[in-house]
Amino acid sequence: MKKRVWILLCLLFMMLASCTQGSNDSRNPSENTEGLIVVGFSQVGAESDWRHANSKSMRDTFSEENGYRLVFRDAQQKLENQIAAIREFIELKVDYIVFAPVSEEGWDDVLREAKAAGIPVIIVDRMIQTSDDNLFTCWVGSDFRKEGDVAVAWMENAFEARSSINIVHLQGSMGSSAQIGRTEGLQAGVDRNSGWEIIYRDSGDFTQVKGKEVMEYVLKQYTRIDVLYCENDNMAYGAMEAMDMAARTYGVNGEVTILSFDATRTGLEATLQGKINYNVECNPLHGPRVEAVILQLEKGEVPDKLAYVEEMSFDAATITQEDIDARAY
Ligand code: GYE
Numbered sequence: 001m002k003k004r005v006w007i008l009l010c011l012l013f014m015m016l017a018s019c020t021q022g023s024n025d026s027r028n029p030s031e032n033t034e035g036l037i038v039v040g041f042s043q044v045g046a047e048s049d050w051r052h053a054n055s056k057s058m059r060d061t062f063s064e065e066n067g068y069r070l071v072f073r074d075a076q077q078k079l080e081n082q083i084a085a086i087r088e089f090i091e092l093k094v095d096y097i098v099f100a101p102v103s104e105e106g107w108d109d110v111l112r113e114a115k116a117a118g119i120p121v122i123i124v125d126r127m128i129q130t131s132d133d134n135l136f137t138c139w140v141g142s143d144f145r146k147e148g149d150v151a152v153a154w155m156e157n158a159f160e161a162r163s164s165i166n167i168v169h170l171q172g173s174m175g176s177s178a179q180i181g182r183t184e185g186l187q188a189g190v191d192r193n194s195g196w197e198i199i200y201r202d203s204g205d206f207t208q209v210k211g212k213e214v215m216e217y218v219l220k221q222y223t224r225i226d227v228l229y230c231e232n233d234n235m236a237y238g239a240m241e242a243m244d245m246a247a248r249t250y251g252v253n254g255e256v257t258i259l260s261f262d263a264t265r266t267g268l269e270a271t272l273q274g275k276i277n278y279n280v281e282c283n284p285l286h287g288p289r290v291e292a293v294i295l296q297l298e299k300g301e302v303p304d305k306l307a308y309v310e311e312m313s314f315d316a317a318t319i320t321q322e323d324i325d326a327r328a329y
Contacts, residue, residue, distance in 0.1 A: 016017035031034030034067040037294065042099040042232070043127075045077040047173070047206045049233040049264045053329035054100070054125065054284035061287030076204070077102055077173060083110045090117045096294055100125040103175035111135035122293055124286045133305070137297070140289045140307040144178050148185015150313050151259045154278045155189060155227065158257065164195040165226040168218050168256075169241060170211055171203040172231040178282070179203070182231045182261060204235040204260045211238030219246045228258045233267035236260040236276060251275040252316050263314055265327045272324060274316045281311040284329055 006212045039062050043055055055072075057097040062070035073085035079102050089097045090113055097119050114121050115135055130136070159165050169186060172179035188218065190196045200218050204211035211234060218225070219242060221250060228250070230236040236258055243250050250256040252274035260267060263281035270276045286309075294301045314323060 032050070033069045034095045035065065035301060036067055037096070037298070038069045038071065038092070038094040039096045039098055039294070040071045040073070040085070040092065040094040042073050042075055042082045042085040042089075042097075044075055044082075044100050044102050046074060046078060048190060048208075048232055048262070049266060049329075050232065050234075050262045050282060050284045051206075053264065057287035057329075058098075058290070059287075061291050066291075073101055079103055079106055084202040086110050086114060090119060093117070094119065096120050096122060096297075098122045098124055098290055101128050101177070102126075102173070102179065104129045104177055105175065105316045108132070108135060120297055122290055124290055125284075138293055138303045138305050138307070140293065141309065142282050142285060142311060143308045144179075144181025144282075145184050146181075147261055147311065148182040149188070150185075151182070151229070151261070151278065151280050152189035154313070154315070155229075155259065156193065158277075159196075159226075161227075162195065164197065166197055166199045166222070166224050167229055168222070168225050169198050169226065169312075170214055170217075170230040170235045171201065172206045172235075174203050176206075178206075178261075179210055179231060186229050190293060204231075204238065206232050208234040208238040208241075211235030212242045214244035215239035216224050216246075219243065219248060225256050228256050230258060230260045232282075233260050233262040233264050233270075233276075233279070236267070236270070240270075240275060252277060263312070264329055265324060268314060268319065268324045268327060272313050272319050272321065277316050278313065280313045283309045283311055299306050 041058055044051060064067040075085060078097035082099060086097055097114055104127060108130055111121060122139040125141045138198040171183055172178060185322055190198055199222055202214045204214045228239055230239060234278050248255060250258055258276045259278045259279045260276050260281055267279050271279045296303045
């Protein structure tokens with residue numbers, strides 16, 4: 001008798017577990033998709049404010065009211081989770097596979113599987129390295145190298161009169177296009193400015209917690225830091241916390257000049273307050289852009305293979321409250 005109760009309890013537990021497992025969506029994706037376009041979206045994770053805004057944009061766009069069934073999978077910053085999600089989308093026979101790649105390498109095999117299944121693949125945000133461009137339909141996202149170049153051009157102007165500057169470089173998730181492009185921009189600046197030195201470089205994985213951790217370490221090691229080149233806003237917030245705790249000054253009236261990327265609303269507020277000196281925008285509102293591509297494909301049209309988003313940048317000396325009010329994220 002006791003044994004039976006246990007078996008029943010186990011079965012019940014297994015049923016509950018299978019309901020919650022991997023269910024980034026509330027519903028079974030294969031259930032009643034009549035008339036809806038099914039989109040499988042593999043998201044990087046939830047590491048930053050940028051990412052949250054990006055996920056919201058995708059969810060808002062690919063809603064049932066708009067004629068879609070979105071199968072949303074959060075990869076928790078792991079390549080293997082993304083590959084598993086894409087395989088799941090293939091099995092589900094979704095109409096479109098969309099993914100924001102965690103890192104650039106490692107996609108060819110799974111993309112071949114998608115191609116063999118005849119499912120169009122749209123890459124969004126970051127890019128991939130592939131031996132065959134025909135393995136994806138198209139890409140929409142940011143020019144990260146350009147973002148880095150824009151930040152460095154500002155530095156060259158701001159530090160023109162200085163014979164030497166000590167730079168701390170907080171990198172994003174290693175191997176992601178956002179990290180690679182922004183790092184290349186800074187490296188090119190260091191290569192052509194003999195007085196620029198990167199005294200410390202480490203990854204904060206695009207998160208506030210790790211940004212703080214790395215900066216705490218750096219502050220203990222170095223007394224003179226002129227510039228913090230920080231590859232996203234969230235890591236900058238973490239680094240600022242560390243500097244506050246160590247009573248080190250930063251921003252417009254401080255010892256450490258901060259450059260950051262993303263220019264989210266909170267990032268722009270920090271820029272207006274003079275805490276971040278220069279913030280380069282990275283626009284996360286990709287939902288409507290991906291939808292425009294899908295609508296083209298639905299009509300049998302050929303979308304642009306690569307579509308770069310226009311972006312701006314904000315200087316603490318010139319930013320206004322209106323710039324912040326105009327921010328949708
Ligand atoms: O800058 C960062 C996020 O890939 C553009 O990823 C994106 C980057 C963004 O975590 O905040």
